[in-house]
Amino acid sequence: MKPIYVAIVGLSNYFGAKIFKPGQFLRLVKDFENDYDGEAIMAILEPVGAVGYVANSVHTVPLGCYSAGRLYDTFDTFAYGIVRFVTKEVVIVEIIEQMQVEIYVDGEESLFNDNIDEDE
Helix, strand or coil: CCCCCEECCCHHHCCCCCCCCCEEEEEECCCCCCCCCCEEEEEEECCCECCCEEEECCCCCCCEEECCCHHHHCCCCCEEEEEEEEEECEEEEEEEEECCCCCCCCCCCCCCCCCCCCCC
């Protein structure tokens, strides 16, 4: 499947572009309480919080990227993306179809490993 890219804009209203690095995960959440845009999608970087919005204007959506309106109906409440490119004013994010993550605790086995013997 062809990758889907979106642009995160409004960075100067939050923490700027300095906090972004390629490879970071972002959570994209529908902002149902946004009075200005009925298809607003907020970008959240853990543990920082809100860092911008998915571009939804012909003036802010870069060539090759989906607008928030085009992306809005492709997920229920939230989606995930990976930061691919960072500029001074825009962050380009690739949407992840499905995400499965294994969590490791320092010095322990995977938390998803059901075969751990309790006596060890």
